[in-house]
Amino acid sequence: MSNGLQLVDVSREYVAGIPVLSGIDLAIEPGELVTVVGASGSGKSTLLCLIAGLARPTTGQVLLDGQEVLGPGPDRGMAFQTASLYPWRSVARNVAFGLEALGVPRAERDERVRWLLDEVGLTAFAGTLPGKLSGGQQQRVSIARALACQPRVLLLDEPFGALDVQTKEDMQLFIRQIWQDVGTTIVMVTHDVEEAVFLGQRVLVLSSDPGRISQDIPVDLPEPRTLEVRRSAEFLSLRARVEDLVRAEHRAHQALKRHAGSS
Numbered sequence: 610m611s612n613g614l615q616l617v618d619v620s621r622e623y624v625a626g627i628p629v630l631s632g633i634d635l636a637i638e639p640g641e642l643v644t645v646v647g648a649s650g651s652g653k654s655t656l657l658c659l660i661a662g663l664a665r666p667t668t669g670q671v672l673l674d675g676q677e678v679l680g681p682g683p684d685r686g687m688a689f690q691t692a693s694l695y696p697w698r699s700v701a702r703n704v705a706f707g708l709e710a711l712g713v714p715r716a717e718r719d720e721r722v723r724w725l726l727d728e729v730g731l732t733a734f735a736g737t738l739p740g741k742l743s744g745g746q747q748q749r750v751s752i753a754r755a756l757a758c759q760p761r762v763l764l765l766d767e768p769f770g771a772l773d774v775q776t777k778e779d780m781q782l783f784i785r786q787i788w789q790d791v792g793t794t795i796v797m798v799t800h801d802v803e804e805a806v807f808l809g810q811r812v813l814v815l816s817s818d819p820g821r822i823s824q825d826i827p828v829d830l831p832e833p834r835t836l837e838v839r840r841s842a843e844f845l846s847l848r849a850r851v852e853d854l855v856r857a858e859h860r861a862h863q864a865l866k867r868h869a870g871s872s
């Protein structure tokens with residue numbers, strides 16, 4: 610039985626006969642940090658939903674540690690662009706939500722919430738309601754909540770898309786720190802190629818119509834990833850390469866749409 614995440618010849622249709630994703634074969638080792646980029650509509654969120662078990666593949670299989678994914682489960686945590694916190698629950702009780710649902714004893718729950726709030730730098734806000742937090746702080750709570758049940762995989766769908774540039778940069782460093790401390794596998798979708806190359810150990814580029822993995826690019830940049838790494842010639846060249854690939858996929862997609870519209 611192989612460990613990690615595997616997608617075997619996965620396709621997904623929302624409308625019969627029109628695949629959004631097709632022929633996806635992917636293996637992610639435990640503890641890897643993989644980022645996913647691609648043109649809008651290429652199926653990035655659909656890919657995450659299939660791994661999360663929020664949608665089932667039309668054909669093929671998603672496997673986690675050799676077990677087929679048949680629905681959502683505590684072994685996969687997810688955070689989205691909008692933090693989607695429970696506004697009536699304090700920060701600590703938002704983080705505790707999944708643990709309560711699993712019936713984790715109070716003492717263990719409190720201990721884990723304490724550790725997570727410390728990890729995300731929000732100990733002082735444990736009793737605060739989410740509405741009183743900044744966007745970046747809300748995202749930290751959302752990620753802490755997703756990590757509370759100690760998932761084997763953390764799925765992030767454009768988690769920093771709505772944040773200002775400076776907060777986004779802080780959050781990128783934060784994700785790298787979390788990943789090093791917790792050691793979980795991370796699969797993160799982003800529109801931002803710079804972010805994908807800075808964070809990922811591998812960058813997957815999706816093509817469109819149907820979405821396929823057109824490139825699987827190892828990111829061989831020095832660790833730890835610091836802001837200096839971001840200014841290195843190596844980084845800039847890799848970023849340009851991935852940008853060109855995404856641009857080419859986007860143009861091909863637009864040309865296909867024009868062709869379909871004119872025929």
Ligand SMILES: Nc1ncnc2c1ncn2[C@@H]1O[C@H](COP(=O)(O)OP(=O)(O)OP(=O)(O)O)[C@@H](O)[C@H]1O
Nearest residue numbers: 623624629647648649650651652653654655656800
């Ligand atoms: N629930 C759904 N029902 C029908 N079609 C859907 C559904 N979810 C997504 N789609 C379609 O599937 C395609 C891929 O959508 P998806 O959101 O996975 O792409 P994406 O790459 O994440 O896009 P974006 O970058 O714009 O967020 C799109 O054409 C979208 O309209």
